[in-house]
Amino acid sequence: MRVDREAAMPGNRAVVYQGAGQVEVRDTDYPTYELQDGPGVNKENVGRKVPHGVILKTVASNICGSDQHMVRGRTTAPEGLVLGHEITGEVVDVGPDVEFIKVGDLCSVPFNISCGRCRNCKERKTGVCLNVNPDRPGSAYGYVDMGGWVGGQAEYVLVPYADWNLLKFPDRDQAMEKILDLAMLTDIFPTGYHGCVSAGVTSGSTVYIAGAGPVGLAAATSAYLLGAAVVIVGDLNEERLAQARSFGCETINVADGDPADQVQQILGHDAPAIGQPLVDSAVDAVGFEARGHGENAQTEMPATVLNSLMTVTRAGGAIGIPGLYVTGDPGGVDDAAKVGSLSLRLGLGWAKSHSFVTGQCPVMKYNRELMMAILHDRVQIAKNVNATPIRLDQAAQGYADFDKGAARKYVLDPHGVIA
Template sequence: MPANRAVVYEGPGKVEVHTIDYPTYELKDGPGVNKLNVGRKVPHGAILKTVATNICGSDQHMVRGRTTAPQGLVLGHEITGEVVDVGPGVEFIKPGDVCSVPFNIACGRCRNCKEGKTGICLNVNPDRPGSAYGYVDMGGWVGGQAEYVLVPYADWNLLKFPDRDQAIEKALDLAMLADIFPTGYHGCVSAGVTSGSTVYIAGAGPVGLAAATSAWLLGAAVVIVGDLNEERLAQARSFGCETINVAQGDPVEQIAGILGSDWSAIGEPLVDSAVDAVGFEARGHGADSDVEQPATVLNSLMQLTRAGGAIGIPGLYVTGDPGGVDEAAKVGSLSLRLGLGWAKSHSFVTGQCPVMKYNRNLMMAILHDKVQIAKNVNAVAIGLDEAPQGYQDFDQGAAKKYVLDPHGMVPRRAA
């Protein structure tokens, strides 16, 4: 049985690479594992050799100590892999298949799964609906920033790529299907982006850049991306986005300068759609840009979205934040101008992206060269041992999407 090395959370600001158990078809006790899941049999599972596994901003929240994640948790929910073994209950997935793994763990049997709401499966996490690999309060399924990983309900969860050689050739792009590309796309679909839309995306991290890419794919006329980080804003401009630096002032006024005469009768820019790709660690705007204000993005989006518009919220918000700015924020309670959103008849969509709703079509867009998602998010492949440095650089604002390559299978993208 091969060794299995993995990236492990060792406390705020610290990750290390350790040898962990090779996957089996039974859940074992360990850091973050729900006790009701210990001993759970997984005959419907498959064991994958990891081809690519990405560092996500959601992982970074845990590594910063901004969640209740326990020390020793194996990280990683963005997984692409090659099947090396299947359980006795697997019928269609075969060893040798190269597949994308949706970050949502879903059974395919419950009411929510049957309705396509795979982000809130009822059967995989005893604590609450919804689960993911290597994530706090998600049932304790072992993370995929490892050489090998177990995927339950393999026939249901795995998206098999049609051609193995093509999949390896495009691995850097296809690696984005596990989370950020569908998540950004979901944010735009939730916000009603369509042909001719004007769109504002808060946040130029990987999810925000994936959302901007998705907005173009959906036919937007104008895509504006806001952030505090000039390097990330330059990345957004590299594929045609307008940008604003929210440290330089109110985003409403800056967006008005971009949209020109496209104003409403009450003096607000008519952005049709807005996407929150920041989440609960948001900072203020202008003079307050160095101060954490967790409701800032949501409140600004209600202000700058036209009456009757929609707001997609793929940015992460949590129910437990030990580092929250006040007692309310520590339990996920924010001071929202909900009255403004109500008065403008805004619609809001929150929660995990149901990856399976989008990943097959987005796969086809990648395979047929209709989109260059790896280039747009500046995806960079690094070795597993480079993960601690990757986490550190990402935390410091590097305009890159780090893709861990445990077995040296990912072709490097030309600069």
């Protein structure tokens, strides 16, 4: 049954990027089943019909480090862009071509927008769908160069290809009891898990994770879920390192010196006989705004993390790279960095036969199984990342606090239903 949307249509408010360092909550258009022109919308997508979509009433929409890159002015995002790609919500209206999703369903939205029809989607590579973004393979809500699909840090949002994209929670009451955990399924939990799977984490693995932000903490959580014996998290932020220690991680502050030396001290006799501080698997949860180590800890050095991971990972090991790297960075430290060209020690990685996996996490590859782990109390992801609900009108403060390094995962609660 469809709701008469014209009769019942409420207003809408959303978090809008207003230029470097600025976001504000503004009145915006209620979603329709046709893409409208606007900031960041690819011209080839203007007028695109979406009868296969639904409109969600947003229950939770998280602030992500990827959003923060845009808000810092470190991408080519246009002013006026509605932000938000981590969306959980209730279906309030369905398009005429939607068959299985119903009004009232409570669902998780993968941050990847995918069609379910192209070759890549059929191969479960939903992070590089071929049909939703005229610029390049892959798309996301509210993100620069991703086709212009409107973001979900809003009261209401359109989700295309709903039968394919939405993960329906099996029991609404149970889901609301665990909503902060389930809100992590849209991005950071699958992304951290994908980083670990890509790095070959398994029973008994020793793992080094660069970055103790929400994705790094989600990766550490995932490493334990996969059976890792030792999980070491490195960062510059002591508050975030304390959050990692709160669920059993070993930690190193990379401001104190070379991560390799500190990893060696932690592994001790478990390190290889040749004395090198080598882990089985490593995960880059930092990305292109990486800083150096030791005396360079306050200097931006975008290749630092990737090069250090090749140093600390054993020969034949693997490195997962869910940390974001971009093709356009106006604030890059040099001309090469501004176009995403970094000085990597690829020869070292080649000599050690490392494997690397980069790119968007294909969320749908993992989200159902991770949902089951949450619903059956196998993991407490919200606790581990310190998920903190705030009102929609507190978004600007949430972004500011997150930018200062708060050890929290801020979850916007547009309708006041989480608390």
